[in-house]
Amino acid sequence: MKGIWFTELQTKGLTIGCEVKKVLHREKTPFQEIEVFDTDIWGRVLVLDNAIQTTTKDEFVYHEMITHVALNTHPNPQKVLVIGGGDGGAIREIIKHETVEKATHVEIDKGVIEAAKKYLPEIAVALLEANPKVEVLIEDGIKHIKEKENYYDVIIVDSTDPVGPAEGLFAKDFYAAIHKALKEDGIFVAQTESPFYNQDLISKVYRDISSLYPIAKIYGAFVPTYPGGYWTFTMGSKVYDPEKIDTSKIQAFETKYYTPEVHKASFVLPKFVQELIKK
Amino acid sequence: MKGIWFTELQTKGLTIGCEVKKVLHREKTPFQEIEVFDTDIWGRVLVLDNAIQTTTKDEFVYHEMITHVALNTHPNPQKVLVIGGGDGGAIREIIKHETVEKATHVEIDKGVIEAAKKYLPEIAVALLEANPKVEVLIEDGIKHIKEKENYYDVIIVDSTDPVGPAEGLFAKDFYAAIHKALKEDGIFVAQTESPFYNQDLISKVYRDISSLYPIAKIYGAFVPTYPGGYWTFTMGSKVYDPEKIDTSKIQAFETKYYTPEVHKASFVLPKFVQELIKK
Numbered sequence: 439m440k441g442i443w444f445t446e447l448q449t450k451g452l453t454i455g456c457e458v459k460k461v462l463h464r465e466k467t468p469f470q471e472i473e474v475f476d477t478d479i480w481g482r483v484l485v486l487d488n489a490i491q492t493t494t495k496d497e498f499v500y501h502e503m504i505t506h507v508a509l510n511t512h513p514n515p516q517k518v519l520v521i522g523g524g525d526g527g528a529i530r531e532i533i534k535h536e537t538v539e540k541a542t543h544v545e546i547d548k549g550v551i552e553a554a555k556k557y558l559p560e561i562a563v564a565l566l567e568a569n570p571k572v573e574v575l576i577e578d579g580i581k582h583i584k585e586k587e588n589y590y591d592v593i594i595v596d597s598t599d600p601v602g603p604a605e606g607l608f609a610k611d612f613y614a615a616i617h618k619a620l621k622e623d624g625i626f627v628a629q630t631e632s633p634f635y636n637q638d639l640i641s642k643v644y645r646d647i648s649s650l651y652p653i654a655k656i657y658g659a660f661v662p663t664y665p666g667g668y669w670t671f672t673m674g675s676k677v678y679d680p681e682k683i684d685t686s687k688i689q690a691f692e693t694k695y696y697t698p699e700v701h702k703a704s705f706v707l708p709k710f711v712q713e714l715i716k717k
Numbered sequence: 718m719k720g721i722w723f724t725e726l727q728t729k730g731l732t733i734g735c736e737v738k739k740v741l742h743r744e745k746t747p748f749q750e751i752e753v754f755d756t757d758i759w760g761r762v763l764v765l766d767n768a769i770q771t772t773t774k775d776e777f778v779y780h781e782m783i784t785h786v787a788l789n790t791h792p793n794p795q796k797v798l799v800i801g802g803g804d805g806g807a808i809r810e811i812i813k814h815e816t817v818e819k820a821t822h823v824e825i826d827k828g829v830i831e832a833a834k835k836y837l838p839e840i841a842v843a844l845l846e847a848n849p850k851v852e853v854l855i856e857d858g859i860k861h862i863k864e865k866e867n868y869y870d871v872i873i874v875d876s877t878d879p880v881g882p883a884e885g886l887f888a889k890d891f892y893a894a895i896h897k898a899l900k901e902d903g904i905f906v907a908q909t910e911s912p913f914y915n916q917d918l919i920s921k922v923y924r925d926i927s928s929l930y931p932i933a934k935i936y937g938a939f940v941p942t943y944p945g946g947y948w949t950f951t952m953g954s955k956v957y958d959p960e961k962i963d964t965s966k967i968q969a970f971e972t973k974y975y976t977p978e979v980h981k982a983s984f985v986l987p988k989f990v991q992e993l994i995k996k
Contacts, residue, residue: 451758453734479730660947667946668939706982
């Protein structure tokens with residue numbers, strides 16, 4: 439094959455590659471290496487430590503599904519927190535909800551936010567200008583969570599893979615601190631990797647979340663740039679069941695993946711994934 | 718990266734790669750090149766013309782979803798035809814249905830069947846020994862279809878990509894011949910590629926099938942070894958609506974992906990896929 443190619447080792451023995459038209463940015467921050475480049479196949483691509491984080495072609499799937507499922511399960515989400523997700527895509531979706539008064543964005547690496555604002559403005563759109571609904575904090579999400587109690591309606595952990603800077607974001611004591619930071623009817627959601635390649639992680643997170651919340655559920659979405667193309671999210675909810683929402687009450691706004699029907703169908707798990715979370 | 722790697726150009730500018738432990742078979746037939754090798758990540762892999770067809774790790778998804786959705790939509794499928802699918806995985810699933818009297822397998826390339834029987838016996842299990850329910854015909858599927866009228870209950874087109882030997886299996890006159898070969902309440906289903914990378918094909922096939930059948934629907938499944946990991950199937954049905962099946966009447970047998978709930982949820986399409994099939 440001719441040309442310049444980016445290749446990601448998605449997991450041991452497995453790669454995904456794309457032809458690169460132009461490299462726009464390369465930077466080593468205290469936390470990780472950031473790369474941004476243009477491709478024909480996926481549009482503009484953000485890479486952290488050689489792992490694809492988001493692309494302008496498919497980012498809508500991940501960002502809609504990590505936000506709207508929880509926000510439409512909660513009847514009145516006002517204070518919403520995103521930990522990680524420096525590209526701003528989750529924040530962009532959250533502030534579409536009229537009930538939201540404050541979307542707080544806690545990102546440990548300022549470099550990711552700056553790169554997204556410069557190179558991915560469609561994704562970082564909510565961070566580009568001052569917005570009274572949006573609060574951006576450059577700090578450690580774990581520290582932020584430990585300082586809050588009975589405060590947030592929805593907490594979203596939009597982390598990188600469970601290695602390097604994000605490792606602590608998959609730990610049980612972090613999940614316990616999140617539970618405390620949520621209000622009495624709060625909802626937690628996290629991205630929890632691939633059911634084909636990260637089965638032990640999915641089982642562990644589900645066990646941890648089940649031990650903290652009366653309602654613990656996994657849902658999935660098609661994300662072509664992540665390993666296997668099948669991505670899971672794990673939700674812990676203190677009161678509201680995401681499968682029992684009244685879809686007629688969902689606020690209508692423009693989406694490209696999420697619909698009320700997709701919301702419900704995303705909780706229907708293939709048999710082998712059901713088996714992963716049987717104890 | 719060390720070691721020996723297989724790399725597939727999945728579409729222009731996009732590759733998937735896996736580390737190869739051992740190459741077991743390479744052969745050029747009059748129709749295509751066949752390769753079989755072992756990997757840690759996907760188990761044993763069957764490749765035709767450098768495109769992954771099936772692996773022992775994820776074959777259950779594709780083979781269960783291309784068969785059971787149609788067979789459980791039809792109340793009494795007796796005569797079932799598979800065109801293509803030389804590995805035998807679809808036939809293996811079809812004969813789990815007690816109503817099926819004859820599963821006819823029409824494959825143009827004997828080499829694929831022979832390689833599957835030798836190297837993929839778990840997948841080709843229904844082809845290994847004579848079985849009164851299974852009929853294997855080495856011939857052109859297009860020719861076979863043209864000779865039948867009002868004959869099959871379910872016809873499944875388990876083709877390779879729409880280039881090379883399979884190109885004619887995506888043509889409208891072939892679909893019209895299938896419609897004629899089906900009984901008055903027959904069902905057709907075909908694999909129809911990725912909604913991320915083959916949008917024009919999906920729109921075209923849906924239009925063609927809609928013009929032939931009163932009920933035309935697309936459903937999806939997570940197939941990690943196919944481009945984007947999100948695979949579609951298009952169904953044309955003369956009478957029975959796959960979304961209105963009585964799931965309590967579904968015959969129970971062992972599956973790893975399909976469940977009655979997955980059957981229904983697989984028809985819920987993300988918004989961008991719904992848009993593809995609006996006229």
